[in-house]
Amino acid sequence: MKERTVILESARLVLRNWLETDRDLFREINADPRVMEFFPFRRNHEEADSFLGRLNGMINENGLGFYAVELKATQEPMGFCGLSYANMPSVFPEQTVEIGWRLATRFWSKGYATEAALALLEFAFTEKKIDAVVSFAVAENHRSTAVMKRLGMHRVPSLDFDHPRVPDTHPHLKPHVVYAITCDEWNRQVAKGNLPN
DSSP states (O other): OOOOOOEOOSSSSEEEOOOOOGGHHHHHHHHHHHTTTSOOOOOHHHHHHHHHHHHHHHHHHHHHHHEEETTTTTEEEEEEEEEEEOOOTTSSSSTOOEEEEEEEETTTTTSSHHHEEEEEIIIIIISSOOOOEEEEEEEEHHHHHHHHHTTOEOOGGGGOOOTTOOOOTTTGGGGGEEEEEEEHHHHHHHHTOOOOO
């Protein structure tokens, strides 16, 4: 893997490319039943390593991807947060950008996902000139949808969908809710001071 490349920073966090030293953390979050509660699978070490390589490939290809999140104070990898093309043509128009996150459980409930995602939305709208960003999760995943709300995103029921890549053997994981925010909405939220610091 390449040397360390910082994408952006926030008060407590660094978002960067993935490093060889992140493998153990990445394997952990992909196998943890609590982290993966709303996914129809867990990844073994080989599958996690392969996925990690694909994530870095996405970042190298177009600058977007699910970046490693590092805690500044300790330089520990914590999980990921990123921007990526949704790549679901049956659900979203081409070039639709999604934001998503996944952290190891020991980093939950500290505001890290919200902090990383806020930095990424600013990056999306000011640096990348993206018009709108969506986020989606299993309808029952209230932890993730709470983050979406804190980001100033709003529910778009007309876009809710059954995830095409979730097997029919997991019917409770198929229904997904969609939240979205446009660049104009983001700028209005910032101007009003409505977003977390």
